[in-house]
Amino acid sequence: MKIKVGIIGATGYAGAELVRLLVSHPQAELVALTTQSYEDSQFYEVYPYIYRYVDQKCLQLDPPSLVGAADVIFTALPHGHAMPVAREALRQGKKFIDLGADFRFDSREVYEKWYKVEHTAPDLLEQAVYGLPELHRDKIRSACLVGNPGCYPTSVILGLAPLLAHGLVDTGTVVADCKSGVSGAGRGLSLGVHFAEVNENFRAYNVGQHRHTPEIEQELSKLAGEDMVISFTPHLTPMNRGILSTLYARLKQEISAAKVRALYEEYYNGEFFVRVLPEGLLPQTKAVAGSNHCDLVPVVDPRTGRVVVISVIDNLIKGAAGQAVQNMNLMYDLPETMGLDRPGLYP
Ligand SMILES: NC(=O)C1=CN([C@@H]2O[C@H](COP(=O)(O)OP(=O)(O)OC[C@H]3O[C@@H](n4cnc5c(N)ncnc54)[C@H](OP(=O)(O)O)[C@@H]3O)[C@@H](O)[C@H]2O)C=CC1
Numbered sequence: 001m002k003i004k005v006g007i008i009g010a011t012g013y014a015g016a017e018l019v020r021l022l023v024s025h026p027q028a029e030l031v032a033l034t035t036q037s038y039e040d041s042q043f044y045e046v047y048p049y050i051y052r053y054v055d056q057k058c059l060q061l062d063p064p065s066l067v068g069a070a071d072v073i074f075t076a077l078p079h080g081h082a083m084p085v086a087r088e089a090l091r092q093g094k095k096f097i098d099l100g101a102d103f104r105f106d107s108r109e110v111y112e113k114w115y116k117v118e119h120t121a122p123d124l125l126e127q128a129v130y131g132l133p134e135l136h137r138d139k140i141r142s143a144c145l146v147g148n149p150g151c152y153p154t155s156v157i158l159g160l161a162p163l164l165a166h167g168l169v170d171t172g173t174v175v176a177d178c179k180s181g182v183s184g185a186g187r188g189l190s191l192g193v194h195f196a197e198v199n200e201n202f203r204a205y206n207v208g209q210h211r212h213t214p215e216i217e218q219e220l221s222k223l224a225g226e227d228m229v230i231s232f233t234p235h236l237t238p239m240n241r242g243i244l245s246t247l248y249a250r251l252k253q254e255i256s257a258a259k260v261r262a263l264y265e266e267y268y269n270g271e272f273f274v275r276v277l278p279e280g281l282l283p284q285t286k287a288v289a290g291s292n293h294c295d296l297v298p299v300v301d302p303r304t305g306r307v308v309v310i311s312v313i314d315n316l317i318k319g320a321a322g323q324a325v326q327n328m329n330l331m332y333d334l335p336e337t338m339g340l341d342r343p344g345l346y347p
């Protein structure tokens with residue numbers, strides 16, 4: 001028996017990537033795809049690339065019946081909309097994975113402060129698990145409710161985890177300088193993502209106030225064993241997919257480049273999706289586009305006493321849909337790489 005999957009917000013960029021990954025997942029069967037704007041359209045009319053793979057109409061969101069038809073429900077909705085669906089899913093004893101921000105935070109207050117909406121299911125936050133498998137695998141296995149990480153946080157947390165777990169850096173000096181492709185902003189139209197605004201352009205945005213800051217700090221603080229604040233600056237680059245994060249921190253004491261690299265290799269030993277690249281290679285977004293990999297390289301700069309880590313992911317795959325499928329695999333005790341073990345597209 002295959003796992004019956006419902007995708008709410010299937011017509012968005014993250015939801016459509018879930019459809020693309022799950023349609024060829026050996027243990028998944030798509031039973032419901034929802035939309036807000038394309039009710040009764042064939043899914044392939046919204047995304048022609050899926051013609052002959054998916055023969056289903058887009059449905060309007062009706063939580064009780066949709067949840068009833070599925071074993072696991074993914075929500076890929078704007079933040080604030082997943083909470084009633086999560087409640088219904090858990091009431092019916094189903095598994096639930098949210099790709100948005102509604103279940104990523106341990107603290108309701110932090111969520112409400114940064115997202116500026118009321119959390120209407122704070123009682124569910126206690127059982128929600130932060131869905132970064134490389135850090136929380138055991139909890140995800142037994143979870144019914146997973147808050148899938150944000151795209152920037154995935155690249156930053158994976159990039160810094162070994163340094164913080166080993167106490168190698170001064171935690172007050174961490175800087176995350178991150179660049180994202182435009183699909184990170186979703187499919188909805190807005191001035192900032194018009195072709196003429198983005199093409200041949202490169203700009204920072206939400207400096208010092210991006211909503212992913214507290215999410216990154218929450219997870220880095222757990223790794224460091226102390227409260228951390230970081231400087232995080234996102235930038236928009238004229239590409240479709242990908243995030244490249246350049247992460248800086250001051251080393252507490254002198255340590256060789258070879259030793260830091262060895263610590264990274266050991267920390268991620270056995271992690272199929274996190275690739276500490278061999279000497280001589282540096283991460284680039286093209287090398288992970290379309291795959292669930294996070295490529296990393298730590299570089300020690302003895303002149304400044306800093307370590308610089310380069311971390312790349314595809315924002316729609318390891319930063320969203322791929323990671324969500326990885327979490328589903330864990331929740332169903334399937335091989336973690338099922339449906340995901342392929343390299344990306346190049347060029
Ligand atoms: N894009 C990315 O790289 C990443 C996105 N995420 C998160 O995933 C979620 C989805 O993002 P993304 O796919 O980019 O966004 P999109 O804007 O591309 O898609 C949003 C989806 O939600 C549907 N929708 C919007 N409002 C409502 C509503 N009120 N009721 C029901 N359905 C609604 C839309 O339907 P319709 O198409 O019919 O309008 C669409 O299917 C967000 O929470 C985002 O933060 C997380 C990590 C990375």
Ligand SMILES: CC(=O)N[C@@H](CCC(=O)OP(=O)(O)O)C(=O)O
Pocket residue numbers: 079099100101149150151180181182183184185186211212234236
């Ligand atoms: C390029 C771009 O605009 N990226 C988005 C990514 C945010 C996102 O996906 O945020 P949540 O999952 O936390 O809602 C942004 O910076 O807002």
